[in-house]
Amino acid sequence: MCRLIAITSNEPLSPILALRALDVMREGHDGSGVGLFMSDLGGPFEELKGLPILSGICTGEGVKRLDQFMMNLGFLTKHKVSVRTAKKTPPPGTPKRDVYVIRAYEYPQSWEGLERGEIEFRLMMARLELRRMGEENEDMIIYSFWPDVIMIKEIGDPLKVAEYLQLDNEELRARVVLAQGRQNTNYAINLYACHPFFIQGIASMTNGENTAFVPIREYLMSRGFPGYMGYQSDSEVFTHIAHYMLNSLGLGIEAYKHIITPLQDEALESHPDGGFLRQLKHSCRRLIIDGPNCVIGRLPDNSVFLVQDRKKLRPAVAGGRKGLYAFSSEMCGLEAAIPDRDKSKDFQPMHLDTVIVPSDRSEVRICSQTEPLSLLH
Amino acid sequence: MLANGTIIPSSLSVRDLLWQVRWDKEKCTLCGRCCAVCPVQAIELGVHRKRIVQIPSLAEIGPATASSNVYQVYHGVRQKTDPAYACTGCGMCNLVCPNGAIIAERSEEIDKQRFHINRGGQPRRRGGRRNAPDYLNLGTLDRIKFTRISMLTDPALDAGRHEFELRTLLGRVLPPEENLRLYRENGWIPPVREIYPLIIGSMSFGALSPNMWEGLQMGVAYLNEELGMPVRMCTGEGGCPPRLLRSRFLKYTILQIASGYFGWDEIIHALPEMKEDPCAIEIKYGQGAKPGDGGLLMWYKVNKLIAAIRGVPSGVSLPSPPTHQTKYSIEESVAKMIQSMYMAWGFRVPVYPKISGTSTALAVLNNLTRNAYAGGLAIDGEDGGTGAAYNVSMDHMGHPIASNIRDCYLNLARLGKQNEVPLFAGGGVGKNGKLAANAAALIMLGASGVQVGKYMMQAAAGCVGSETDRCNVCNIGLCPKGITSQDPRLYRRLDPEKVAERVVDIYLSFDTELKKIVAPLGRSTSLPIGMSDALAIDDKNAADRLQIKYVV
Numbered sequence: 001m002c003r004l005i006a007i008t009s010n011e012p013l014s015p016i017l018a019l020r021a022l023d024v025m026r027e028g029h030d031g032s033g034v035g036l037f038m039s040d041l042g043g044p045f046e047e048l049k050g051l052p053i054l055s056g057i058c059t060g061e062g063v064k065r066l067d068q069f070m071m072n073l074g075f076l077t078k079h080k081v082s083v084r085t086a087k088k089t090p091p092p093g094t095p096k097r098d099v100y101v102i103r104a105y106e107y108p109q110s111w112e113g114l115e116r117g118e119i120e121f122r123l124m125m126a127r128l129e130l131r132r133m134g135e136e137n138e139d140m141i142i143y144s145f146w147p148d149v150i151m152i153k154e155i156g157d158p159l160k161v162a163e164y165l166q167l168d169n170e171e172l173r174a175r176v177v178l179a180q181g182r183q184n185t186n187y188a189i190n191l192y193a194c195h196p197f198f199i200q201g202i203a204s205m206t207n208g209e210n211t212a213f214v215p216i217r218e219y220l221m222s223r224g225f226p227g228y229m230g231y232q233s234d235s236e237v238f239t240h241i242a243h244y245m246l247n248s249l250g251l252g253i254e255a256y257k258h259i260i261t262p263l264q265d266e267a268l269e270s271h272p273d274g275g276f277l278r279q280l281k282h283s284c285r286r287l288i289i290d291g292p293n294c295v296i297g298r299l300p301d302n303s304v305f306l307v308q309d310r311k312k313l314r315p316a317v318a319g320g321r322k323g324l325y326a327f328s329s330e331m332c333g334l335e336a337a338i339p340d341r342d343k344s345k346d347f348q349p350m351h352l353d354t355v356i357v358p359s360d361r362s363e364v365r366i367c368s369q370t371e372p373l374s375l376l377h
Numbered sequence: 378m379l380a381n382g383t384i385i386p387s388s389l390s391v392r393d394l395l396w397q398v399r400w401d402k403e404k405c406t407l408c409g410r411c412c413a414v415c416p417v418q419a420i421e422l423g424v425h426r427k428r429i430v431q432i433p434s435l436a437e438i439g440p441a442t443a444s445s446n447v448y449q450v451y452h453g454v455r456q457k458t459d460p461a462y463a464c465t466g467c468g469m470c471n472l473v474c475p476n477g478a479i480i481a482e483r484s485e486e487i488d489k490q491r492f493h494i495n496r497g498g499q500p501r502r503r504g505g506r507r508n509a510p511d512y513l514n515l516g517t518l519d520r521i522k523f524t525r526i527s528m529l530t531d532p533a534l535d536a537g538r539h540e541f542e543l544r545t546l547l548g549r550v551l552p553p554e555e556n557l558r559l560y561r562e563n564g565w566i567p568p569v570r571e572i573y574p575l576i577i578g579s580m581s582f583g584a585l586s587p588n589m590w591e592g593l594q595m596g597v598a599y600l601n602e603e604l605g606m607p608v609r610m611c612t613g614e615g616g617c618p619p620r621l622l623r624s625r626f627l628k629y630t631i632l633q634i635a636s637g638y639f640g641w642d643e644i645i646h647a648l649p650e651m652k653e654d655p656c657a658i659e660i661k662y663g664q665g666a667k668p669g670d671g672g673l674l675m676w677y678k679v680n681k682l683i684a685a686i687r688g689v690p691s692g693v694s695l696p697s698p699p700t701h702q703t704k705y706s707i708e709e710s711v712a713k714m715i716q717s718m719y720m721a722w723g724f725r726v727p728v729y730p731k732i733s734g735t736s737t738a739l740a741v742l743n744n745l746t747r748n749a750y751a752g753g754l755a756i757d758g759e760d761g762g763t764g765a766a767y768n769v770s771m772d773h774m775g776h777p778i779a780s781n782i783r784d785c786y787l788n789l790a791r792l793g794k795q796n797e798v799p800l801f802a803g804g805g806v807g808k809n810g811k812l813a814a815n816a817a818a819l820i821m822l823g824a825s826g827v828q829v830g831k832y833m834m835q836a837a838a839g840c841v842g843s844e845t846d847r848c849n850v851c852n853i854g855l856c857p858k859g860i861t862s863q864d865p866r867l868y869r870r871l872d873p874e875k876v877a878e879r880v881v882d883i884y885l886s887f888d889t890e891l892k893k894i895v896a897p898l899g900r901s902t903s904l905p906i907g908m909s910d911a912l913a914i915d916d917k918n919a920a921d922r923l924q925i926k927y928v929v
Contacts, residue, residue, distance in 0.1 A: 209531035211899035215795075215907040222793030249553055261902060264542055265571075276560060282546055282569050283556035286796045288903040292531055310902045311539075313532060 002195065002207045003028045003181045003329045004316070006296045007337055008304050008357050010323040012042025012173035015152075019162045021336040022181040025329055032093070033182040034158035037196040037203045038150045040302045040359070042173030044079055045104060045148070051078055052123055053104045055143045055151040056130075057191070060098045062139030066130065073126060074108025081150075081171045091164055094156035100165060102150055120200050124227050131192075131230075141191050144198045150174070151203075153194040176302050180205040193232035196297075197239040200227065204242060204297030206235035207314045207329055212290040213237060219286035220244065238295045241287050246299070253305050254367045254374060255280070257354050260289045261310040263369055272372040296327050302359040312351040318364055319346035325357045325364060387496060389458045393489035395846060396466035396481045398456040404478035407452055411470035411479050416855035416867075419464035420479075423455025454479060460493040467841050467848040469857040483845070501768040502675075504851025504861060505842045506666065506808065506831055507760055508772055516760070517779045517919055519811050521818040524928060525911040527899035536889070536896035543891060544607065545574040545826040545904050547657055548727030548752040550797050567752065568727050570656055573600075573608045574904055575816060575887055577880075578757075578803050578828035579633045579659065579731070581615025582640075583674050583683045583695075584764030584851070586868035589838055589860045592876020594621065596837070597629050599877060600884050608884060609656045611828070614672045614697060616640015616686045622647040627655050633731075634718065635661035636671050637697030639687040645721070654726045657752065658718045662701070662711075663733030665761030665778070665804035667770035671697035675765050677854035678863040707744045715750045727752030734758040734776030734804060742785050746794050753799040755828060756781055760805020762831040762842075764861055765852030778804045779822060783923050786823020786907055795907060799825035807832035808844065812883075813890030821908045822923060834860055837879040838871060 003025040005018050015036050022034070045053065052075075058066055070077075083100035090096050111119060127145040134140025143151035150172070154161045158181050162168070180195040195205035210216070213234035220228040220240050225248075228240050238260070245251050245259055262281035268274045281288075291309030294316045298304050306318055306327040318327050319334050321341045328334040334346065345364075349355050352369040367374075378384065391397050398420055412420050431445040456464060464481050471480045494501045527533040548569035551559065559566050577597065582590050593610055600608040614635035621627060622644060632655045634641055663669065674683070674695040684691035703710050711730065718728040729752040732741055738756055745751035758778025763771065782802045789795040802824035806815045808831065816827045834840035838860045842848045851861035859871035895901065898911050905911065913926035920927035 209527070209899070211525075211527065211531060212903065212905065212908065214910040215905070218790045218907060219793075219795060222790055222795070224793065249557060251557075264540075276557075279556050279560050279566065280553070282550050283553040283796065285546065285550070285903065286906075290900045290902050290905075292899075311534070 002205075003333065004179070004205050004207050004294065004296050004327070005329070005333050005337060006176075006178045006298070006304050006306070006327040008176045008302075008325050008361055010175065010361055012046075012175050013177060014168050015172060015174065015177050015179065016162055016168045017337060018177045018179040019158045019167070021326070021328060021333040022179055023159045024336040025181070025333045028329060033153070033155045033194055034161050035153040035180045035182065035194045035196050035205065036151065036167070037178040037198065037205075037298065038172065038174030038176065039148050039203075039298060040175035041148055041150065042175065043171045045150070048079060048104045050147050051104045051106060052145055052147050053150055054101055054145045055149070056101045056134075057097050057141045058099045058101055058134075059139040062134060062137070063099050063101070065133060065137070066101070066140060069130060069133065070105060074110055075105040077103050078106045079104045081169065083165050083169075085164060088164060091156050091160035094154060094161055094164065100152065102152075124200055128226060128229070146198070146201060149198065149201070149203075151196070151198060153191050155191070176298055176304060178203060178205055178296065178298055178304075190232045192230055195233070195235055197233070197236045199239055199243045200247070201300030202239055202243045202246065202297065204239040204295055206238050206293050206295050207316070208291060208293040208309075210234040210237065210289055210291075210293060212288065215286055216241070216289065223248070235293075238289070238293070239297065242297060242299075244287075253299060253303070253356060254354060256305070257307050257352070257369050258373075259284045259287050260307075261291075261351070262288060267370060271370060276373070294329070304357050306349060306355040308349050308351055308353065310351050317346055317348050318355045318357075319343070320364070322363070323361050325361055327355065387460055387493040389460060389489055389493065391456050391458055392484070394456070394458065394463055395484050395488035395490050396464035397484060398454065398464055398470070398479060398481050400454040401478045402451070402453055404476040405453055406476055406478075408475060410473040410475070411454060414469045414473045414857065416467060416469065416850060416857045417462055417465055418457070419462050420454050420456050420470065423453050425451050425453060425455075427451060460490050460496065463490050463494075465848050465850055466846070467850075467857050502765060502852055503768055503771070503849045504764045504766070505849035506762045506771070506805075506844055508844055508846045509760070510845045515809060516805065517777065517914070518805070518815040518818050519809055520914050520916065520919070521814075521925070522913050522915075522928065523817065523894055523898060523911050524913040524926060526897045531899050533899060534896040534901050536892035539896060539901050541892055541895075541901045543574065543888070543895070543904055544571045545906070546570065546799055547572050547609075547729070547801075547826070548799075549750065550799070552797065565724060567750065568725050570609075570727060571607060572656065572826070573606050573884075574820060574826035575608070575884065576631070576801065576826055576828045577608070577610035577833055578830040579611040579613035579661065580830050580834075581613030581633075581672070581674070581764070582618060582686060583615035583678060583863070584613060584861060586856070586859055586862050586871065587682065588868045588871040588873045589834075589876060592837065592871070592873035593833065593880055594626065595873060595877035596880025598626050599881055601629050604881070604885075606884060606888070611659055614639055614661060615674070615683070616643050616688075618686060619643060619647060623650050623652065625653050627651060628653040630655050631657045631659050633659040633661050635697055636699070636701045637695060639689070639695065639697070642688045643686060648721065654722050656726075658726055658728040659755065660714060660718065660728065660730045662730055663735070663757065664763060665733045665757030665759055665775050666763035667766035668733035668735060668775045669699055670766060670770050671699045673697070673765040673852070675852050675854070680863045683863060707741065711744070712748050712750070715748065719750055729753035729755060731755035731757060733761075734778055734781045736776060738776070738781050738785055739788055742788060742798070746789070746792055746798055751798060753801060753825070754785070755801040755803060756785065757828070758802070758804025760808055761803055762834075775804075778802050778819070780922055782819060782824050783822045787924065789823075790907070795823070801826050801828055803828035803830070813887050813894060816887070817891060817894045818912060820904060820906055821912050822925075823907045823909075825904075825906055833880070833883070836883050837876050
């Protein structure tokens, strides 16, 4: 199993806070790796909100190829965070890397006037091309290339990695932080198999194994969308399902559970949107997950969500106070992240619930699958 | 015959026959039941003359001692050796014998009878299934194992207590984008049925006896109405009894139309009086047991009732053409036929074709993916059964179902239409008794559901047929169990109520076994269609061909 923590805060926070909460839950993960997603950034990136930020790891040679590629596209480096590890010894299990890349770019002049959808598509294609190049020469690993998003993933114990990479660096501040402490899965250790996963502004991380992985992967890959690739981890499909739902189907996150864990017959019949939901269940049948999974994610508008699968076999709790909320695999993680909260309002979502904290962090919204879908009216 | 008598080429001894009747004089009570019950009159009352040599003791021998031979007669059972009356091994004689004095045994070597069953220039015709005695080696489906067992990293589920949804969809499912758009715009969305993935395959009223048909229908109705299992049954090509057409139970029935269009006059005329729509319409283009050959109901079975339902004169053989007379191209005629059937029920009933397993299945499928109305594709593999066919068709024609269904599924996945055109697999599912394992394997190879016929006959009615040429007389209406006979003296042996009970037994136990397979794989909320990562086989070539794991 893995352990997850997501923190959303009105004030920019250091990711260390999330990693400490993970550390509290260390009994639930084996410390074999850490994945970090940050958005709604503070620090120097606050001023660069609209500019795409590239996150990844490169060898010395890879950085040169990266620079060349970005220059060819017309991107200019606007700001970069330097992570200096050259003179340090990595913690046990962590490989020695040349460069951890976190760079914000200015858009190419030729992209001016493009529609938002086109820009988003091109950003994704640039990431995919870099990934492909990196896999070819084994000199680049690219996690994300998107405005207001930074991702760091590394093998090793989360806190030790954080110390090694100086993640308490003042340049790294974010209002939304997703962190995952991973455990080896059935699939080979590969940084691309490390949560959270990202595609076009949507990130998610998962606890648990996805037993319906292969048919879901087949289905996503046959959608004809170039971003539906990778799948070094069975959990990557959750991110892509959310992306497919938001972008191709135009549905809100309230519909997510209706796709991955649809209601059964009797509940559908008595549901006010039963007709619609039955159609959704039929046509999205291949996206039904079978868990056991807990999915925590972030949407392009910086809202965060938490859902459980139909069986609710994975732990998760949501809690906090106005302006600061967290989703955590375990109560102790939540306690570490936000000790001063009204604990009576902590909420453990069950098999029908979707928990959403909107970007204004005003409340924890809970939608049950049996409620009418607001987006339809 | 006498040792110096004449023989004809087809003079056989009991030793030459496939089934040899062993009769025990000591146990026999001469009640005659065995001879009376034998469907093919392979045995008859035998009056045996016997000489007893009585040797007097030495003391008795004298000049006047007469010849000591005593001639006696005893009565018993004699097996005919004329191939026309060859025993079929059905075992009814053994079933009726009060003392267990008689049994048919299989020849220990390859019989000679097989060389003489084409007398009159008529090749052998029979009912039943492919004679492929692989019950020791097990077929491909039987050898597929489920190896992705949830262990520690994710908990296996409790098959007995967990909540399961093991349903499948029959009908054209639209891509999500289009489906939601049409829903919003109130457009026409193709009808889709949520059904149980084990379907009773097409066995016609005519091929089956009225009692068998009634039993199956009652079982299906009970499963639906009392147990909430949406089980469906296909009529086969023989129409549908008028009362069923006008009853609410029609919704549990898939009506089949085939190249002979038998029964469709009755169906069309019942349309205005139908209380419910049928579940679906199956257009039969082929049958796995005899691909490229049409349906066949031999004259023995065409009695008054069958003739009336099918709209034909009684007492004539009813061979359906191998293909639909109007079918000259798949693009046009098949599409038109599918649309016509949709139109008959106001576009409320899914219509799908059924073909026999064939290496051209992909071409058919590719075409159907471009036909917005095709509600699925049923493929019937070489191990499918039939009520009547030429022996050569049954034994040698056709395509195994496993690779056929796998190829089709993978092709759909390449096209991105794996959810849109559901595939149904039939032909030999459960032929060695492993119904749930075979069905689960086919589903994980990509089938949306499976169709079974022979298994139902064996398990629900006690059919004695086998892959080793036992019985197989379905074609001539002499079914000793009354399953495929139209002779009331035979079919009244079969109690429809008991058949219905067995149908329910089969479905309940199948359901439990299916759960016992999918639960350890961590699956419960949806049928694991295409979950090929769960499958493995101990044959490298088969593993490569099916794109599943190879394990030893």
